[in-house]
Amino acid sequence: MAQVKEYIGKIKPDWCPGCGDFGVLNSLQRALAELDIAPHNVLVVSGIGCSSNLPGFIHSYGFHGLHGRSLPVASGAKLGNHALTVIATGGDGDGYGIGVGHFVHTCRRNIDMTYIVMDNQIYGLTTGQASPTTEKDVRTKSTPEGTIELALNPVALALSCGATYVARGFSGDNLHLAQLMKGAIEHKGFALVDVFSPCVTYNKRNTYPWFRERVYKLEDDQQYDPADFRLAMEKAFEWGARIPIGLFYKVERPTYEDEEPALRSGIPLAKQPLERADLAALMEDFI
Amino acid sequence: MVDYVFRVGGEGGEGVISTGEMLTLALARAGFEIYTFRTYPAEIKGGHASYQVRASGNLLLSQGAAVDVLVAFNEEAYQKHIKDVRPGGVVIYDSDSFSAAAHDSTICYSVPLTSLATEKVGIKLTKNIVALGVLAGLFDLPVATFEELLKDRFGRKGETVVQKNLLALRVGIEHAKQIKRRDAIRLGAGPRKTKELVLSGNESLALGAIAAGCRFYAGYPITPATDIMEFLARELPKIGGYVIQTEDEIAAIGAVLGASFAGKKAMTATSGPGFSLMTEMMGLAVAAEIPAVIVDVQRVGPSTGMPTKTEQGDLYLACYGGHGNCPRIVMALNNVEDCFYGIMQAFNLAEQFQMPVVVLSDQYLGHRKATVPVPDPSRVPVVERRKPQGKEMADYKRYRFTPDHISPMSIPGMEGGGYIAEGLEHDERGYPAASDHENHLRLTQKRYGKFVEVEAIANDLVRIHGEPHPEIGIIGWGSTEGVIREAVQMAQAKGYSVGAIHPKILYPQPLAKLREFMQGTKAVIIPEVNFTGQFATLLRKRFAYDFIQLNKCIGLPFTPKEIFDKIEEVAAHVHGGRRVHAAKL
Incomplete structure (x- = not known):
C-alpha cells in the first residue's frame, strides 16, 4: 500500500476551516493509497466551484476546466488513454445544475470512471444562492422567500440513467467514505459517489449535526441488497428523519471501452502506434 | 475543349441528388474534370432540390455560369432553372409531369420519363435512371461507365434490382435515338487518362484528418458538417481510431480537449450554431494551451438561419468568439483538394503551437464534389507536440x-x-x-x-493568382478561391491588370504578404459571401486602405461573372485601369 502523503498536492486547500470538502479530499487520498495507484496514472478532472479546486490539492495529473463540463473532458481523457484512473470531481451546482445534461449521458455511456460530487446544497463560491439540491422552501440569498422548485435527487437520477455504481457518503465519516470511493474506483463502469459535504459558511441548515442525526448506513441493514434496482430506487427517495448513505446499487455491465472495437486490443488509444494509415485502401472507394 | 454544365432539378427525395451523383461519377470516370454544386431543401422529403455538374477537359475553378443541359423532373424545376439555361442550351423534361411552354432561345426535348419507367421498366422509381440513359444516349456519354456504376450502386440490393436499373438505362438510351436533334452537345471520352478521386470537401477533409494522425473524433450531428462524422465513424475503426457522438457540441469539444490532453490528436466538426456553443471551451483550450482542431462548415446564420445554404459569416466568431484576450489560429479551406492538405496543416499548427485551430469551410465547399489527384500525405510532414x-x-x-x-x-x-x-x-x-x-x-x-511564428507561417501559405503586383487587387478567403481565380482569368483576358491574393491563415493575418501585394494597387476588392464584409473589417484594423467590398448574402456562392463585373466597374473608375498594350481580344 502506498502512503497517503504521496497523494498530497503542493497547493494548500483554500476551503473554509471545517468545510466538508476536506473530508472528501482526505478520503480520496486514502482510497488511492489503499489501491496503490501511482499518482502519475491518476487524472482528476473538475469543473468550477469551491469543490472543483480539489485537483490542485492532490498529487496527480489534473484538469481544472469549465463550470459544469468536467464529465466531457474526463470522458475524452479516459477514451484517449483508458489505462488512466480517471476521477471527476465537483459540486452540486456544477454537476446537477449547469452540467446535468452531461451527467445524464455519462451515466448511460458507462465509461469506466468515478464521479465524486461534493453536495452541499448551496452555491458556496458565489456566496450562498440556491442550488439544484437545495430543499424546497429553503431561504437563500437568491430565494429570500424560499425555493419554489423541488430538489433534484442525484441518486435516483443516476440510477434511472444507467449508472452502474451509485453510492452516497458523508464527509463526517471519512473511513466509510473512503471505502465507497475505493469501491467506485475499482468498479468497472461509471460510478457516482454523491457526498454530503456541508458548507459551514453559507448553509446553516444542512450542517454536520443535521446529517449526523439523520444518516444511517445501508450496509447495516442485513436485508439490503445493492444488486436490487427496485430497492435502490426506493431507498433513493428516503429523505427526512432518516437518510440512507452507503452503496445503493452496483451492477456489472460492459463499459463503453469494452464495447469500442478500437480499444479491444487493450492498448490505450494514446499509446497505439500511429501507423501510416493505409489511405490508399480508403481512397479506393472514391475512384 | 469540352466544358458543359448539367443541372438536374426536381422534388427532394425523388432521386435528383442520386441522378446528379451518378452523372458526376460517370463523367469523372470517363476522364473529365468535374465541379458540382448542390442545393437541397432543409426538409427531408419534399421541397425543391437541384444538383449541378460541370464537366470539362480542363481544371475547373467554379461551378460555372449558364446551364447547358437542364433535366427538369417537374414544372417547379423547369420554372426555377429555365432562366439559367444559356441560349441554345438543352432542356429535357418529364412530359408526363407537365408540358413546357415553347421557349425561344432553348431547345426543349420532351421525354415521358415517368411512363417509360412504369411501362417499359415496370418501376416508376427508375425514371431518374431512364433520364441518365437519355443523357448518355444524347450526348455520347460512355455507356459502359454508367453500367459499371449501376452495378456498384445496386449490387448490394441483388441481381434483380441491378437488371431493372440496367434496363432503365437502356430504355433511356433507346429513347434518345428517337429524339430529333437540334443541339450540338457531344462529350465522348474525356482527356484525362489517369485515375482521380471524386471527393466532396467534407470527405477530403476527413481523409486529411486521418492522414494527419487524428484517431479520435467527438461530434454532434449538424448540417452541413454531419457527413464528416459519418465518414470518420465508418473509416476510423479500420485504422484503430473511433468516433463518439456526444450529447451536444459542448461535450464534443470537451471530449476533444480531454483526449488531446491525454495525448491523442482529436478533432470535432460542426456548423455555426454548434460553434457558438463551443466558444467557452475554445477559450479553455487557449488558457490551458491544449492542441485542438475545430472545423466549422459554415451555413447561413444568425441563429438557425438557412441550414442547407452557404455563407462566410462565422469569421468574426472564429477570430474573436469567447471572452478575454484569447488568441487562436483561424484557417480557411480553399477548395476540395485543399481540404485534405489544409486540415493536415491545421493539425500541425495545433500541435506545434498548443492552441486551438479553427478551420473554416462552408456548405458550398463541404458538399460539392470535385475530381482531385490522388492526395499525397507526404507533402505535409506530420508534426507532433x-x-x-x-x-x-x-x-x-x-x-x-x-x-x-x-x-x-x-x-x-x-x-x-x-x-x-x-x-x-x-x-x-x-x-x-x-x-x-x-x-x-x-x-x-x-x-x-506564439503569433510571431504563426504569422511567419501564414505568410508562407498565401496563394496569388494573376498578377503579383496588379493595379486592381482582390483579397479573398476560403471557398471563393476558384471563383475569384476564374474571374481574374476573365479580366486578364480582357487586358485588365488584375491579381488576387488568398491567405490560408486568416488570424493572425499574413501582414507582410498582404502589404507587399497591396503596394502599387489602385484599388483592392474584397469579395465575401456575407453581409458586412468580415475579413475586410479585420483588415481595416491592420491597414489604412480604402477597401472596396463585394458582398453576396443570399445563401449562394459567387459566380465568376459577378466578380468579373465588379472588376470592370472598379476599373472604369480607376485611372489607367485598362492596360491597352496587353489586350489581346
Whole structure:
C-alpha cells in the first residue's frame, strides 16, 4: 500500500476551516493509497466551484476546466488513454445544475470512471444562492422567500440513467467514505459517489449535526441488497428523519471501452502506434 | 475543349441528388474534370432540390455560369432553372409531369420519363435512371461507365434490382435515338487518362484528418458538417481510431480537449450554431494551451438561419468568439483538394503551437464534389507536440517560459510530469495565480507571443493568382478561391491588370504578404459571401486602405461573372485601369 502523503498536492486547500470538502479530499487520498495507484496514472478532472479546486490539492495529473463540463473532458481523457484512473470531481451546482445534461449521458455511456460530487446544497463560491439540491422552501440569498422548485435527487437520477455504481457518503465519516470511493474506483463502469459535504459558511441548515442525526448506513441493514434496482430506487427517495448513505446499487455491465472495437486490443488509444494509415485502401472507394 | 454544365432539378427525395451523383461519377470516370454544386431543401422529403455538374477537359475553378443541359423532373424545376439555361442550351423534361411552354432561345426535348419507367421498366422509381440513359444516349456519354456504376450502386440490393436499373438505362438510351436533334452537345471520352478521386470537401477533409494522425473524433450531428462524422465513424475503426457522438457540441469539444490532453490528436466538426456553443471551451483550450482542431462548415446564420445554404459569416466568431484576450489560429479551406492538405496543416499548427485551430469551410465547399489527384500525405510532414526531455522533467513546469513561448507538454502517465491543466490564470507550473497581476500579463504575452511564428507561417501559405503586383487587387478567403481565380482569368483576358491574393491563415493575418501585394494597387476588392464584409473589417484594423467590398448574402456562392463585373466597374473608375498594350481580344 502506498502512503497517503504521496497523494498530497503542493497547493494548500483554500476551503473554509471545517468545510466538508476536506473530508472528501482526505478520503480520496486514502482510497488511492489503499489501491496503490501511482499518482502519475491518476487524472482528476473538475469543473468550477469551491469543490472543483480539489485537483490542485492532490498529487496527480489534473484538469481544472469549465463550470459544469468536467464529465466531457474526463470522458475524452479516459477514451484517449483508458489505462488512466480517471476521477471527476465537483459540486452540486456544477454537476446537477449547469452540467446535468452531461451527467445524464455519462451515466448511460458507462465509461469506466468515478464521479465524486461534493453536495452541499448551496452555491458556496458565489456566496450562498440556491442550488439544484437545495430543499424546497429553503431561504437563500437568491430565494429570500424560499425555493419554489423541488430538489433534484442525484441518486435516483443516476440510477434511472444507467449508472452502474451509485453510492452516497458523508464527509463526517471519512473511513466509510473512503471505502465507497475505493469501491467506485475499482468498479468497472461509471460510478457516482454523491457526498454530503456541508458548507459551514453559507448553509446553516444542512450542517454536520443535521446529517449526523439523520444518516444511517445501508450496509447495516442485513436485508439490503445493492444488486436490487427496485430497492435502490426506493431507498433513493428516503429523505427526512432518516437518510440512507452507503452503496445503493452496483451492477456489472460492459463499459463503453469494452464495447469500442478500437480499444479491444487493450492498448490505450494514446499509446497505439500511429501507423501510416493505409489511405490508399480508403481512397479506393472514391475512384 | 469540352466544358458543359448539367443541372438536374426536381422534388427532394425523388432521386435528383442520386441522378446528379451518378452523372458526376460517370463523367469523372470517363476522364473529365468535374465541379458540382448542390442545393437541397432543409426538409427531408419534399421541397425543391437541384444538383449541378460541370464537366470539362480542363481544371475547373467554379461551378460555372449558364446551364447547358437542364433535366427538369417537374414544372417547379423547369420554372426555377429555365432562366439559367444559356441560349441554345438543352432542356429535357418529364412530359408526363407537365408540358413546357415553347421557349425561344432553348431547345426543349420532351421525354415521358415517368411512363417509360412504369411501362417499359415496370418501376416508376427508375425514371431518374431512364433520364441518365437519355443523357448518355444524347450526348455520347460512355455507356459502359454508367453500367459499371449501376452495378456498384445496386449490387448490394441483388441481381434483380441491378437488371431493372440496367434496363432503365437502356430504355433511356433507346429513347434518345428517337429524339430529333437540334443541339450540338457531344462529350465522348474525356482527356484525362489517369485515375482521380471524386471527393466532396467534407470527405477530403476527413481523409486529411486521418492522414494527419487524428484517431479520435467527438461530434454532434449538424448540417452541413454531419457527413464528416459519418465518414470518420465508418473509416476510423479500420485504422484503430473511433468516433463518439456526444450529447451536444459542448461535450464534443470537451471530449476533444480531454483526449488531446491525454495525448491523442482529436478533432470535432460542426456548423455555426454548434460553434457558438463551443466558444467557452475554445477559450479553455487557449488558457490551458491544449492542441485542438475545430472545423466549422459554415451555413447561413444568425441563429438557425438557412441550414442547407452557404455563407462566410462565422469569421468574426472564429477570430474573436469567447471572452478575454484569447488568441487562436483561424484557417480557411480553399477548395476540395485543399481540404485534405489544409486540415493536415491545421493539425500541425495545433500541435506545434498548443492552441486551438479553427478551420473554416462552408456548405458550398463541404458538399460539392470535385475530381482531385490522388492526395499525397507526404507533402505535409506530420508534426507532433513538444514533449519534455530529460532534465526538463526533473523540475517540470508545464507552462515554462521559453524563447518561442511554446512549453514542453507532458502526457498523463509520464512519471514526474504531473500538472494541472488550468483554466484559471496560472503560473509556469500551472498553479492558480488568480490574484497575481504581473503574472497575468506575462502569461498573456506568452500566449500571444506564439503569433510571431504563426504569422511567419501564414505568410508562407498565401496563394496569388494573376498578377503579383496588379493595379486592381482582390483579397479573398476560403471557398471563393476558384471563383475569384476564374474571374481574374476573365479580366486578364480582357487586358485588365488584375491579381488576387488568398491567405490560408486568416488570424493572425499574413501582414507582410498582404502589404507587399497591396503596394502599387489602385484599388483592392474584397469579395465575401456575407453581409458586412468580415475579413475586410479585420483588415481595416491592420491597414489604412480604402477597401472596396463585394458582398453576396443570399445563401449562394459567387459566380465568376459577378466578380468579373465588379472588376470592370472598379476599373472604369480607376485611372489607367485598362492596360491597352496587353489586350489581346
